[in-house]
Amino acid sequence: xxxxxxxxxxxxxxxxxxxxxNKTLRAYGLVEIPIKKVREFVGNGxxxxxxxxxDYQNFDGDESLxxxxxxxxxxxxxxxxxxxxxxxxxxxxxxxxxxxxxxxVVAFSNKPDQTCKKILNGIFGxxxxxxxxxxxxxxxxxxxxxxxxxxxxxxxxxxxxxLYFGDSEVDxxxxxxxxxxxxxxxxxxxxxxxxxxxKPDLIIDSPEEITSIRRI
Numbered sequence: 001x002x003x004x005x006x007x008x009x010x011x012x013x014x015x016x017x018x019x020x021x022n023k024t025l026r027a028y029g030l031v032e033i034p035i036k037k038v039r040e041f042v043g044n045g046x047x048x049x050x051x052x053x054x055d056y057q058n059f060d061g062d063e064s065l066x067x068x069x070x071x072x073x074x075x076x077x078x079x080x081x082x083x084x085x086x087x088x089x090x091x092x093x094x095x096x097x098x099x100x101x102x103x104x105v106v107a108f109s110n111k112p113d114q115t116c117k118k119i120l121n122g123i124f125g126x127x128x129x130x131x132x133x134x135x136x137x138x139x140x141x142x143x144x145x146x147x148x149x150x151x152x153x154x155x156x157x158x159x160x161x162x163l164y165f166g167d168s169e170v171d172x173x174x175x176x177x178x179x180x181x182x183x184x185x186x187x188x189x190x191x192x193x194x195x196x197x198x199k200p201d202l203i204i205d206s207p208e209e210i211t212s213i214r215r216i
Contacts, residue, residue: 001162006109008167008188015084024073031057043168045110081119090207097211106131110141143173172198
């Protein structure tokens with residue numbers, strides 16, 4: 001089974017996240033966040049993204065206002081999630097090969113579940129993935145291993161049969177917490193040095209390498 005993180009692994013979503021984040025911040029008279037900083041802030045879901053944006057500009061609004069801004073951002077993104085979004089070069093070709101081999105191909109993200117499905121169905125087509133799991137309230141976000149457990153249980157597979165791909169320290173920790181073979185993807189939103197520090201089982205530099213991986 002092949003399980004893929006979405007943002008920074010399957011899809012280049014940095015521009016669309018920056019767009020909706022800064023659109024929301026502007027609506028509340030707040031300072032926009034440079035895209036280089038947005039790149040550092042993503043990976044733990046939208047609430048952490050917003051909290052990091054607030055911290056970056058020392059925003060001291062009360063919690064109710066922050067919650068309102070968070071909801072406005074989520075709605076803005078969910079209303080138009082495909083804008084400026086595209087798969088990384090070579091990803092579709094690699095996934096097609098896996099599917100031709102009859103491998104199970106799954107997408108797994110800290111992004112809200114309904115948004116994940118809307119994005120992936122819009123870009124890859126309905127039912128392209130065997131399973132899509134975004135964040136839901138019945139399990140803990142990555143780096144918790146609970147999401148991977150849900151996926152494994154859904155298909156009745158052992159963790160030893162899973163290869164998990166992600167582009168951030170959050171993904172590597174998630175994979176380690178589940179004790180699955182964890183592959184870090186250096187084309188995403190983290191520098192290679194950050195990935196190396198987390199000691200994944202393997203680091204790859206292009207989607208073309210996905211189909212030739214052998215477990216260490």
